[in-house]
Each structure stands twice: as C-alpha cells, then as structure tokens.
Amino acid sequence: MKRRKTQSQEEILTILKDSKSALNHDMLQAKLTKKVDRATIYRILNRFSDDGIVHKVIGDDGKQYFAFCLNCDEEKKQHTHNHFHFKCLKCGKMECLKHEIDVSLPKGYTSETFNGLISGYCSDCS
Amino acid sequence: MKRRKTQSQEEILTILKDSKSALNHDMLQAKLTKKVDRATIYRILNRFSDDGIVHKVIGDDGKQYFAFCLNCDEEKKQHTHNHFHFKCLKCGKMECLKHEIDVSLPKGYTSETFNGLISGYCSDCS
DNA sequence: TTGTTAACGCGACAATATTGCAATAATATT
DNA sequence: AATATTATTGCAATATTGTCGCGTTAACAA
Numbered sequence: 001m002k003r004r005k006t007q008s009q010e011e012i013l014t015i016l017k018d019s020k021s022a023l024n025h026d027m028l029q030a031k032l033t034k035k036v037d038r039a040t041i042y043r044i045l046n047r048f049s050d051d052g053i054v055h056k057v058i059g060d061d062g063k064q065y066f067a068f069c070l071n072c073d074e075e076k077k078q079h080t081h082n083h084f085h086f087k088c089l090k091c092g093k094m095e096c097l098k099h100e101i102d103v104s105l106p107k108g109y110t111s112e113t114f115n116g117l118i119s120g121y122c123s124d125c126s
Numbered sequence: 127m128k129r130r131k132t133q134s135q136e137e138i139l140t141i142l143k144d145s146k147s148a149l150n151h152d153m154l155q156a157k158l159t160k161k162v163d164r165a166t167i168y169r170i171l172n173r174f175s176d177d178g179i180v181h182k183v184i185g186d187d188g189k190q191y192f193a194f195c196l197n198c199d200e201e202k203k204q205h206t207h208n209h210f211h212f213k214c215l216k217c218g219k220m221e222c223l224k225h226e227i228d229v230s231l232p233k234g235y236t237s238e239t240f241n242g243l244i245s246g247y248c249s250d251c252s
Numbered sequence: 253t254t255g256t257t258a259a260c261g262c263g264a265c266a267a268t269a270t271t272g273c274a275a276t277a278a279t280a281t282t
Numbered sequence: 283a284a285t286a287t288t289a290t291t292g293c294a295a296t297a298t299t300g301t302c303g304c305g306t307t308a309a310c311a312a
Contacts, residue, residue, distance in 0.1 A: 004278045004289050025268080037292050042269065044290090062188045062299080063268070086235065097232070106223070108249030109212065123234025130258050130309050151299080163261050168300065170259090188268085189299070 003051075008036045009044050013053070013068070021095045022057055022067035022085065057085050060119060067095070086118045090125035129177075134162045135170050139179070139194070147221045148183055148193035185213065186245065193221070212244045216251035 015031050016023065023031075025041055032041075045066045048054040057065045067085075086097050097118075105111060120126075141157050142149065149157075151167055158167075171192045174180040183191045212223050223244075231237060246252075 006290065040291055058184055058186050058188050060184050062184050062190070064188065086231070105212070105244070106249065108252055109246060110252050111244050111246035118237050120235060120237035123232065126234055126236050132259065166260055
C-alpha cells in the first residue's frame with residue numbers, strides 16, 4: 001500500500017514540524033487553513049505514527065498528542081520512544097525532552113517502550 | 127463532608143489492595159461480586175484518588191487506571207505521584223515501581239508531578 | 253426512632269476516537 | 283493525453299470512556 005501525497009497531509013506535517021510542542025486533534029484543526037474532516041486528521045496522524053514519522057503520546061488528560069520529534073529525525077532508522085515528554089501546567093504546551101534516561105527495573109523485567117510525562121512549568125511560565 | 131462506609135466502597139478498596147497491578151473501570155467491574163453502577167465506580171475511585179488512597183494513572187491506551195500504592199501508604203502525608211509505572215505488554219498488568227527517579231530538566235523548568243509509564247515484559251512473561 | 257445528607261442507581265449527556273461506505277483525486281498504465 | 287487503479291477523503295454513524303443531574307436509598311448522628 002503505497003502512500004500518496006496530499007495537501008492536507010503535507011500541511012499537517014508542516015504544522016507538526018514547526019510546532020515544538022505536541023499537538024492534539026483540536027489544536028491541529030485550529031491551525032489548519034482548510035477545513036479537514038476530523039476522521040481524516042486522525043487517519044493522517046495515525047498513518048504518520050505508524051510510519052514512525054511522529055510520536056503519539058497520551059497526555060494526562062487522556063487525549064492523544066502528536067509530535068514531530070527532532071531526536072528521532074536524526075536517527076531515523078532507530079525510532080525509539082524512550083524519552084520524556086514535558087507538559088506545562090500554565091501554557092499547556094507539550095514537548096519532547098532530549099534527555100535520555102535509564103531506569104532500573106525489577107529483576108526479570110525488560111522494557112520495550114518508555115513514556116514519561118512530566119508536568120510542571122516551562123521557562124516562560126515559571 | 128464526612129465519608130460514609132459502604133459495601134461497594136470497601137470491596138473496591140479490597141480488590142485494589144489485593145491486586146498488585148493497576149486496574150481500570152472494566153477490570154474492576156469484572157471483579158466485583160455485586161453489580162455496581164459505572165458512575166458509582168468512577169465516583170468511588172475518584173474519591174479514593176482525591177483522598178490520596180489510590181493513584182490515578184493514565185495508561186498508554188488513554189484509559190484511567192487506579193492502583194493502591196504501597197509506597198504511598200508508608201508515607202501517607204506526603205502523597206507524591208513522582209514515580210514510575212510499568213505495564214506488561216503480554217499479561218497487561220500495570221504496577222507501580224518503587225524506584226525514585228530524578229530528571230534533569232532544561233533551564234528554567236520546574237516539575238510538579240511526574241508520570242512515567244514503561245511498557246515491556248514482566249518477570250512472568252519475559 | 254427519626255432526621256440529615258452522603259452515596260447510590262439510572263438515564264442523559266459530553267468528548268474523544270474509530271469505522272463503513274460512497275465519492276474524490278493522486279499516481280501508474282496504456 | 284486519456285484511462286485505470288486504488289489510496290485518500292468526507293460524511294454519517296457508531297463505539298468507548300467518563301461525567302453530571304436528580305430522585306431515591308441508606309449510613310450515621312441526634
């Protein structure tokens with residue numbers, strides 16, 4: 001199933017690239033110049049996520065956030081999700097933290113993916 | 127507003143205590159001997175969470191999970207959410223990890239709460 | 253035993269996300 | 283350039299998760 005290039009897709013990807021914070025469906029729809037159907041937006045985003053182009057993160061509000069992650073761009077092939085995400089409690093922006101972490105798990109445990117969400121205040125809001 | 131002791135409440139708390147993994151609404155309802163309304167279950171769980179008796183965690187499936195956390199029991203007053211949670215990709219159980227972590231944030235950033243979710247395989251499933 | 257009101261059950265509702273299907277349009281083929 | 287193929291879209295319907303209002307029930311106190 002080959003991918004086709006469409007305008008909606010490209011604009012969404014551009015928005016995600018330009019935005020340093022992770023976006024959910026609402027935020028994306030607000031930024032789009034043309035009206036794109038909700039289902040389409042979700043399909044595009046999930047396609048990106050499946051292709052490893054963007055991260056899908058579940059916020060502490062339970063919503064899906066999508067972020068084009070610079071880290072992952074550098075090491076395209078090795079698309080790992082093992083990093084932190086930060087969400088500002090005041091301005092609400094959510095971003096990837098480059099900091100790599102290692103966690104000591106109990107004996108016999110192995111980790112596949114890691115998803116850390118820190119809430120706090122960013123430099124603009126603290 | 128004083129709390130009253132009800133059977134549903136006690137059974138739910140017992141289930142959470144006995145279960146070492148975090149449970150969502152579905153899993154809880156399945157374990158309950160008596161039929162308890164969905165809204166009631168959520169109200170009980172959120173009450174527990176407000177009172178600091180259980181943790182509320184958002185899973186990577188976007189659902190709310192609740193866990194009676196041993197760590198927090200020991201240091202009742204200082205009910206922090208700053209610890210990891212682990213979810214097994216095979217058996218699906220979700221549990222609190224005692225390991226405390228410190229993360230180095232970018233300059234000017236301050237953290238309030240921390241929510242780390244690691245997916246992998248537990249000792250029984252690896 | 254009686255009164256107060258926290259907790260409950262039921263139904264309705266809100267919000268998020270997915271799916272089926274016909275129509276559209278991007279790409280390949282002739 | 284015209285046509286065929288099928289990925290993608292829009293729309294509507296649906297699923298899922300969680301909350302809220304309200305009348306009723308029952309836990310606890312007086």
